[in-house]
């Protein structure tokens with residue numbers, strides 16, 4: 001089986017590529033990535049020489065290149081993770097999100113459709129998406145697979161649009177697909193623009209921790225390897241044309257999470273208690289900031305037997321240890337791209 005995994009050099013993508021390369025030696029895994037600021041082949045150093053792994057540097061916005069690639073390699077299946085993913089960046093540059101997340105997805109769908117021309121036996125297009133397509137929750141309630149789409153940021157609007165296109169290709173052309181919508185991920189190799197790795201990096205460098213608004217925003221956090229395990233299950237056992245919500249049953253208000261992170265970092269760094277908390281700085285809010293995301297993951301639990309295997313305390317510990325022992329990785333990824341979007345745009 002030939003599987004194209006897009007965005008495989010990125011954070012979640014690299015964990016998915018590693019899992020598939022190691023677990024399925026009979027599959028041929030093609031990792032397609034444009035290697036933008038968030039993609040890094042260092043993330044896959046440990047598996048790059050495996051015989052069932054190949055890397056292809058192509059941007060999914062390049063319609064011609066994508067079409068030629070599908071003709072050459074005849075991929076049986078696609079697991080599509082390539083995306084612009086950072087909400088703050090989408091606020092300053094929405095168009096690049098439409099190009100990659102919407103047009104890029106369309107290019108893949110078209111190439112897949114043209115390659116198999118309706119003979120889709122044993123084929124599947126798996127679109128990896130986000131819980132942000134559902135918009136925001138109040139203090140109570142959970143997103144289920146039937147919650148209406150109501151995206152609020154340019155990022156979530158672009159992901160909602162690509163989800164709709166995938167479903168439309170299923171309805172219109174009979175293209176076999178499955179979609180999953182996941183909550184906030186954290187873990188090793190995440191680019192330090194996202195809350196947890198950004199704040200770990202800032203604590204290491206003793207720079208301010210910019211908490212947006214009053215910090216009373218809630219996210220549901222999932223350890224990235226548990227997401228990769230869920231993707232493996234949905235890919236192999238998920239029903240055609242279905243959606244699966246994936247979440248950690250692990251809601252945290254940002255301010256509480258940041259304080260917990262500070263506590264664990266102080267313990268690790270041998271700082272007196274309370275040292276890192278002094279770096280917390282309440283700053284101007286993110287425009288259109290969604291109050292709360294929370295996922296009802298009971299469908300994937302009941303149908304496919306998935307539930308998170310790593311507790312938040314364990315996952316956070318693994319993550320902190322990884323960043324502390326990979327200072328070179330942190331330095332190299334932060335030397336080029338500007339990672340602290342608060343300072344750049346909202347100050």
Ligand SMILES: Cc1cn([C@H]2C[C@H](O)[C@@H](COP(=O)(O)OP(=O)(O)O[C@H]3O[C@H](CO)[C@@H](O)[C@H](O)[C@H]3O)O2)c(=O)[nH]c1=O
Nearest residue numbers: 085086087130132182183184193194195210211212217254
């Ligand atoms: C970077 C940053 C974030 N925040 C807040 C904003 C959010 O309420 C929360 C998490 O922010 P972020 O790490 O940017 O993640 P968020 O906007 O929730 O979106 C993430 O989670 C989504 C899934 O829910 C993914 O689809 C997105 O690709 C991913 O970026 O922390 C701060 O207060 N200060 C910051 O500097």
